[in-house]
Amino acid sequence: MDNLYFQPEIETMERSSLETLQLKRLKESIGTALRSPFYSTRLGKLGITPDSIRTLGDLRRLPFTTKEDLRSNYPFGLVAVPADRVVRLHSSSGTTGNPTVICHSQHDLECWAGRVARCLYMVGLRNTDVFQNTSGYGMFTGGLGFQYGAELLGALTVPAAAGNTVRQIKFIRDFGTTAIHAIPSYAFRLYEVMREMGISPRTDTRLTTLVIGAEPHTEAQRRKIEEAFGVKAYNSFGMSEMSGPGVAFECPCQNGLHLWEDCYIMEIIDPETLEPLPDGEVGELVLTTLDREAMPLIRYRTRDLTRIIPGECPCGRTHRRIDRIKGRSDDMFIVKGVNIFPMQIEKILMQFRELGTNYLITVDTVNSNDEVMVEVELGDLFTDDYSQLQRLTRDITRQLKDEILVTPKVRLVDRGTLPQETGKAVRVKDLRKNK
Amino acid sequence: MTIKQLSVFLENKSGRLNEVLGILGQADIRIIAATVADTSEYGILRLITSDTAKAYEVLKANRVSAQQSDVVALTCNSTAAEFAEQMDYFTREGLSVEYMYCFSTGEKAFLILRTSDNAMVDAIARKYGLDIITEKELLSV
Numbered sequence: 001m002d003n004l005y006f007q008p009e010i011e012t013m014e015r016s017s018l019e020t021l022q023l024k025r026l027k028e029s030i031g032t033a034l035r036s037p038f039y040s041t042r043l044g045k046l047g048i049t050p051d052s053i054r055t056l057g058d059l060r061r062l063p064f065t066t067k068e069d070l071r072s073n074y075p076f077g078l079v080a081v082p083a084d085r086v087v088r089l090h091s092s093s094g095t096t097g098n099p100t101v102i103c104h105s106q107h108d109l110e111c112w113a114g115r116v117a118r119c120l121y122m123v124g125l126r127n128t129d130v131f132q133n134t135s136g137y138g139m140f141t142g143g144l145g146f147q148y149g150a151e152l153l154g155a156l157t158v159p160a161a162a163g164n165t166v167r168q169i170k171f172i173r174d175f176g177t178t179a180i181h182a183i184p185s186y187a188f189r190l191y192e193v194m195r196e197m198g199i200s201p202r203t204d205t206r207l208t209t210l211v212i213g214a215e216p217h218t219e220a221q222r223r224k225i226e227e228a229f230g231v232k233a234y235n236s237f238g239m240s241e242m243s244g245p246g247v248a249f250e251c252p253c254q255n256g257l258h259l260w261e262d263c264y265i266m267e268i269i270d271p272e273t274l275e276p277l278p279d280g281e282v283g284e285l286v287l288t289t290l291d292r293e294a295m296p297l298i299r300y301r302t303r304d305l306t307r308i309i310p311g312e313c314p315c316g317r318t319h320r321r322i323d324r325i326k327g328r329s330d331d332m333f334i335v336k337g338v339n340i341f342p343m344q345i346e347k348i349l350m351q352f353r354e355l356g357t358n359y360l361i362t363v364d365t366v367n368s369n370d371e372v373m374v375e376v377e378l379g380d381l382f383t384d385d386y387s388q389l390q391r392l393t394r395d396i397t398r399q400l401k402d403e404i405l406v407t408p409k410v411r412l413v414d415r416g417t418l419p420q421e422t423g424k425a426v427r428v429k430d431l432r433k434n435k
Numbered sequence: 436m437t438i439k440q441l442s443v444f445l446e447n448k449s450g451r452l453n454e455v456l457g458i459l460g461q462a463d464i465r466i467i468a469a470t471v472a473d474t475s476e477y478g479i480l481r482l483i484t485s486d487t488a489k490a491y492e493v494l495k496a497n498r499v500s501a502q503q504s505d506v507v508a509l510t511c512n513s514t515a516a517e518f519a520e521q522m523d524y525f526t527r528e529g530l531s532v533e534y535m536y537c538f539s540t541g542e543k544a545f546l547i548l549r550t551s552d553n554a555m556v557d558a559i560a561r562k563y564g565l566d567i568i569t570e571k572e573l574l575s576v
């Protein structure tokens with residue numbers, strides 16, 4: 001019988017054994033990290049050695065590492081192995097200041113590919129599958145990351161790379177592609193072009209699986225993609241600082257992403273107080289690498305907001321799950337002591353069919369009180385009856401209050417008035433003097 | 436018998452009404468009757484035009500929130516007494532009028548009515564001999 005797990009002994013490892021493994025690897029990671037110029041100063045100053053760590057809880061005594069640390073030690077300040085061991089680097093472009101660089105040894109690349117293979121196997125891919133990767137290749141980790149992982153799995157891996165949608169569709173048909181990796185917006189684009197070409201993804205292709213990630217999306221968008229293609233779509237989470245894809249991935253239960261705890265230690269912290277939060281609460285994800293030798297990262301602040309889903313997963317994997325990413329901690333704002341994330345507001349707005357997809361949140365001080373205003377564009381005018389428009393405004397207000405615990409002022413606005421949804425639209429304007 | 440009306444969502448900001456009328460003008464659409472109702476938050480522009488379907492399409496193409504709906508047009512003499520009489524029939528029959536606007540061409544007045552039940556308007560019109568007019572008749576005014 002076909003095995004459910006790529007690495008059953010690791011994926012279903014008892015929690016206590018998993019934690020023992022984590023502790024052993026954490027000590028090794030700290031030992032390795034201390035060989036880098038950056039950590040030898042940062043941790044050395046505090047007198048930290050691998051022996052300072054007796055329990056996993058001791059990790060909390062170590063300082064965080066931030067993107068800023070990566071930038072100011074660009075390019076090789078965090079490299080912990082001699083140059084002859086480093087075989088590849090990936091870099092992410094910085095809009096301000098230096099880019100960030102992550103270096104890998106041969107061992108690191110093998111571990112990374114193993115994690116990606118584990119993820120793809122989890123959602124049903126096997127060595128007979130044809131996997132088409134629409135990520136950009138080159139410095140972007142979604143390209144080579146999935147390439148090596150899918151190859152390790154034994155799938156025929158098509159490095160189609162980004163763009164040229166008509167050619168992508170030709171590949172899908174000619175090569176009998178069964179699985180695609182795409183960012184959600186590109187999945188929609190693929191579907192649109194297929195429709196224009198008169199191709200039905202359900203009957204004219206062999207597609208069964210879509211891997212979507214790298215771009216925040218809602219459950220409703222995922223269901224739309226599944227409906228359009230007649231496939232299962234699985235959420236993928238990774239980031240270049242943590243090597244790339246393969247950090248966490250949905251299992252067939254599609255209820256949260258298993259984060260591979262043999263490779264990372266995860267913590268959720270309050271982005272304001274930096275204190276750890278209990279399972280179930282939304283905060284910033286902090287990750288420590290456990291199997292990376294060229295460039296280990298200790299307590300790296302990912303800026304991504306999520307929560308740990310409490311409880312066991314029916315699939316049998318013991319690695320805990322994180323929820324889909326709820327936004328960036330930089331986007332979070334605090335009103336009357338409550339942490340609010342734009343994604344919470346978006347989720348509510350998207351439930352109203354009368355509304356379009358563009359919205360803008362403005363926070364301002366009115367009579368020394370913080371007030372939240374939510375402007376949202378109407379879709380097609382569904383009524384010309386005032387009482388209905390007022391009822392709609394009231395319903396939106398009530399549901400938002402239930403979600404964010406603050407009563408916002410809701411304004412319906414005309415289409416095309418707010419910044420476009422494409423690209424990085426500004427969703428929050430904070431006009432307060434004292435934030 | 437109903438005619439097509441166009442309702443347009445208007446944000447309360449200066450120049451928006453002009454923008455909408457400009458879009459319709461560009462498409463050679465003639466306006467037969469119009470009314471704007473507003474609150475402090477937003478307004479609704481209601482229009483009878485020479486080509487409602489086309490007007491709707493051009494507004495949609497310009498990302499203006501609009502909707503088509505069915506209303507009834509009546510004609511009578513443009514005296515206050517006649518107006519009152521017409522409205523009285525509806526009250527008597529228990530049909531509530533959501534809104535009404537009108538325009539006149541000298542002696543003749545045209546009433547545009549939005550009610551919850553257009554079929555009932557027809558019945559009342561037959562019963563009291565009211566003069567319901569067709570879209571074609573209205574456009575040739």
Ligand SMILES: [Zn+2]
Nearest residue numbers: 251253313315
């Ligand atoms: Zn699972």
